[in-house]
Amino acid sequence: ASVLLRVPELPQIVADVEQSADVAAATAQAQAAESYAAAVAAGGKPQVSWALSGAARAGAGGNMGRTNGSDYSLALSLNIPLLSPGLAPASSAARKRAEAAAAQRAETVETRRFRVAEVFEQTVSSFDRARRTSALLKNTDQLRDFTLQQWQQLGKRSLFDVMATESEHYNLRVSY
Numbered sequence: 001a002s003v004l005l006r007v008p009e010l011p012q013i014v015a016d017v018e019q020s021a022d023v024a025a026a027t028a029q030a031q032a033a034e035s036y037a038a039a040v041a042a043g044g045k046p047q048v049s050w051a052l053s054g055a056a057r058a059g060a061g062g063n064m065g066r067t068n069g070s071d072y073s074l075a076l077s078l079n080i081p082l083l084s085p086g087l088a089p090a091s092s093a094a095r096k097r098a099e100a101a102a103a104q105r106a107e108t109v110e111t112r113r114f115r116v117a118e119v120f121e122q123t124v125s126s127f128d129r130a131r132r133t134s135a136l137l138k139n140t141d142q143l144r145d146f147t148l149q150q151w152q153q154l155g156k157r158s159l160f161d162v163m164a165t166e167s168e169h170y171n172l173r174v175s176y
Contacts, residue, residue, distance in 0.1 A: 007127060010120050017112045026105035033101040037094035044087040051075040133176045140169045 017023060052074050059067040081087075144165040151162045 007120065007123055010117065013116050013120060014113050017109060017116055020112060023105070023109055023112065026101070026108045030098070030101040030105045033094070033098035037091070037098040040087075040094040041091045044081055044084050044091070046081070047079045049077045049079075051077075130176060133172060137169070137172045137176055140165070140172055144169045 052072075054072040055070065057067070057069040147162055147165045151159065
Protein backbone atom coordinates (compact mmCIF):
# COMPACT_ATOMS: atom_id res chain seq x y z
CA ALA A 1 0.00 0.00 0.00
CA SER A 2 2.86 2.41 0.69
CA VAL A 3 4.02 2.11 -2.93
CA LEU A 4 0.62 3.28 -4.11
CA LEU A 5 0.70 6.29 -1.78
CA ARG A 6 3.67 7.97 -3.50
CA VAL A 7 2.94 10.91 -5.78
CA PRO A 8 5.49 12.33 -8.24
CA GLU A 9 6.55 15.92 -7.66
CA LEU A 10 4.21 18.56 -9.11
CA PRO A 11 6.89 20.40 -11.16
CA GLN A 12 7.81 17.11 -12.86
CA ILE A 13 4.18 16.38 -13.74
CA VAL A 14 3.61 19.93 -15.01
CA ALA A 15 6.75 19.67 -17.15
CA ASP A 16 5.39 16.46 -18.67
CA VAL A 17 2.32 18.38 -19.89
CA GLU A 18 4.42 19.63 -22.84
CA GLN A 19 4.89 16.00 -23.93
CA SER A 20 1.19 15.14 -24.10
CA ALA A 21 -0.53 14.22 -27.36
CA ASP A 22 -2.97 17.16 -27.24
CA VAL A 23 -0.18 19.68 -26.85
CA ALA A 24 1.88 18.02 -29.59
CA ALA A 25 -1.10 18.19 -31.96
CA ALA A 26 -1.72 21.85 -31.11
CA THR A 27 1.96 22.60 -31.64
CA ALA A 28 1.91 20.91 -35.05
CA GLN A 29 -1.21 22.85 -36.04
CA ALA A 30 0.36 26.14 -34.95
CA GLN A 31 3.53 25.39 -36.92
CA ALA A 32 1.51 24.41 -40.00
CA ALA A 33 -0.51 27.63 -39.82
CA GLU A 34 2.71 29.63 -39.44
CA SER A 35 4.23 27.91 -42.48
CA TYR A 36 1.08 28.53 -44.49
CA ALA A 37 1.12 32.22 -43.54
CA ALA A 38 4.76 32.46 -44.65
CA ALA A 39 3.90 30.73 -47.95
CA VAL A 40 1.00 33.12 -48.63
CA ALA A 41 3.26 36.11 -47.92
CA ALA A 42 5.96 34.68 -50.19
CA GLY A 43 3.44 34.42 -53.03
CA GLY A 44 3.66 38.18 -53.61
CA LYS A 45 7.43 38.33 -53.86
CA PRO A 46 9.49 37.91 -57.04
CA GLN A 47 10.07 34.30 -57.99
CA VAL A 48 12.95 32.78 -59.92
CA SER A 49 12.77 29.33 -61.46
CA TRP A 50 15.02 27.36 -63.75
CA ALA A 51 14.87 24.20 -65.82
CA LEU A 52 17.62 22.11 -67.39
CA SER A 53 17.03 19.40 -69.98
CA GLY A 54 19.17 17.34 -72.30
CA ALA A 55 18.86 14.68 -74.96
CA ALA A 56 21.34 12.51 -76.81
CA ARG A 57 20.97 10.69 -80.20
CA ALA A 58 22.94 7.91 -81.58
CA GLY A 59 22.53 6.09 -84.87
CA ALA A 60 24.46 3.39 -86.63
CA GLY A 61 24.37 2.35 -90.30
CA GLY A 62 22.17 3.65 -93.09
CA ASN A 63 23.21 6.10 -95.84
CA MET A 64 24.82 8.60 -93.58
CA GLY A 65 26.90 6.17 -91.59
CA ARG A 66 27.30 6.57 -87.93
CA THR A 67 25.56 9.67 -86.45
CA ASN A 68 25.72 11.05 -82.92
CA GLY A 69 24.10 14.17 -81.57
CA SER A 70 22.97 15.84 -78.39
CA ASP A 71 20.77 18.76 -77.44
CA TYR A 72 20.88 20.64 -74.16
CA SER A 73 18.75 23.52 -72.97
CA LEU A 74 18.69 25.71 -69.90
CA ALA A 75 15.73 27.95 -69.10
CA LEU A 76 15.66 30.71 -66.53
CA SER A 77 12.40 32.43 -65.56
CA LEU A 78 11.83 35.50 -63.41
CA ASN A 79 8.27 36.41 -62.30
CA ILE A 80 7.64 39.77 -60.66
CA PRO A 81 4.06 40.36 -59.49
CA LEU A 82 3.03 43.88 -60.40
CA LEU A 83 -0.53 43.90 -59.14
CA SER A 84 -1.97 41.45 -56.62
CA PRO A 85 -5.02 42.99 -54.90
CA GLY A 86 -6.03 39.85 -52.96
CA LEU A 87 -2.59 39.19 -51.51
CA ALA A 88 -2.76 41.58 -48.53
CA PRO A 89 -6.11 40.27 -47.19
CA ALA A 90 -5.07 36.65 -47.78
CA SER A 91 -1.76 37.22 -46.03
CA SER A 92 -3.47 39.00 -43.13
CA ALA A 93 -6.04 36.21 -42.77
CA ALA A 94 -3.33 33.54 -42.84
CA ARG A 95 -1.33 35.45 -40.21
CA LYS A 96 -4.41 35.76 -37.97
CA ARG A 97 -5.11 32.03 -38.33
CA ALA A 98 -1.51 31.33 -37.29
CA GLU A 99 -1.89 33.60 -34.26
CA ALA A 100 -5.18 31.90 -33.35
CA ALA A 101 -3.54 28.46 -33.60
CA ALA A 102 -0.69 29.64 -31.34
CA ALA A 103 -3.21 31.06 -28.85
CA GLN A 104 -5.16 27.79 -28.91
CA ARG A 105 -1.96 25.87 -28.18
CA ALA A 106 -1.17 28.17 -25.25
CA GLU A 107 -4.72 27.71 -23.95
CA THR A 108 -4.41 23.93 -24.27
CA VAL A 109 -1.15 23.96 -22.29
CA GLU A 110 -2.60 26.23 -19.60
CA THR A 111 -5.77 24.13 -19.30
CA ARG A 112 -3.70 20.97 -18.97
CA ARG A 113 -1.45 22.53 -16.32
CA PHE A 114 -4.45 23.72 -14.31
CA ARG A 115 -6.07 20.28 -14.51
CA VAL A 116 -2.82 18.55 -13.49
CA ALA A 117 -2.45 20.85 -10.48
CA GLU A 118 -6.08 20.24 -9.49
CA VAL A 119 -5.78 16.46 -9.74
CA PHE A 120 -2.45 16.60 -7.89
CA GLU A 121 -4.11 18.40 -4.96
CA GLN A 122 -6.96 15.88 -4.94
CA THR A 123 -4.50 12.98 -5.02
CA VAL A 124 -2.36 14.34 -2.19
CA SER A 125 -5.49 15.00 -0.14
CA SER A 126 -6.90 11.52 -0.71
CA PHE A 127 -3.56 9.86 0.09
CA ASP A 128 -3.34 11.92 3.29
CA ARG A 129 -6.88 10.85 4.17
CA ALA A 130 -5.91 7.21 3.50
CA ARG A 131 -2.89 7.52 5.82
CA ARG A 132 -5.03 9.01 8.58
CA THR A 133 -7.69 6.34 8.08
CA SER A 134 -4.99 3.67 8.29
CA ALA A 135 -3.72 5.07 11.59
CA LEU A 136 -7.28 5.29 12.90
CA LEU A 137 -7.88 1.72 11.72
CA LYS A 138 -4.97 0.52 13.83
CA ASN A 139 -6.39 2.31 16.87
CA THR A 140 -9.89 0.90 16.37
CA ASP A 141 -8.38 -2.56 15.96
CA GLN A 142 -6.79 -2.20 19.39
CA LEU A 143 -10.04 -0.84 20.85
CA ARG A 144 -11.97 -3.71 19.31
CA ASP A 145 -9.56 -6.27 20.79
CA PHE A 146 -9.66 -4.65 24.25
CA THR A 147 -13.47 -4.39 24.22
CA LEU A 148 -13.82 -8.04 23.20
CA GLN A 149 -11.32 -9.10 25.85
CA GLN A 150 -13.12 -7.11 28.55
CA TRP A 151 -16.46 -8.60 27.52
CA GLN A 152 -15.09 -12.17 27.45
CA GLN A 153 -12.92 -12.14 30.55
CA LEU A 154 -14.31 -9.51 32.89
CA GLY A 155 -17.89 -9.07 31.82
CA LYS A 156 -17.48 -5.28 32.06
CA ARG A 157 -18.70 -4.62 28.54
CA SER A 158 -22.04 -5.37 27.00
CA LEU A 159 -22.51 -7.27 23.78
CA PHE A 160 -23.73 -4.01 22.21
CA ASP A 161 -20.35 -2.36 22.97
CA VAL A 162 -18.55 -5.24 21.26
CA MET A 163 -20.87 -5.04 18.24
CA ALA A 164 -20.41 -1.25 17.99
CA THR A 165 -16.61 -1.49 18.02
CA GLU A 166 -16.72 -4.31 15.44
CA SER A 167 -18.99 -2.24 13.24
CA GLU A 168 -16.81 0.86 13.53
CA HIS A 169 -13.67 -1.14 12.79
CA TYR A 170 -15.09 -2.80 9.68
CA ASN A 171 -16.58 0.46 8.40
CA LEU A 172 -13.13 2.03 8.65
CA ARG A 173 -11.63 -0.92 6.79
CA VAL A 174 -14.14 -0.42 4.01
CA SER A 175 -13.36 3.30 3.96
CA TYR A 176 -9.62 2.58 3.79
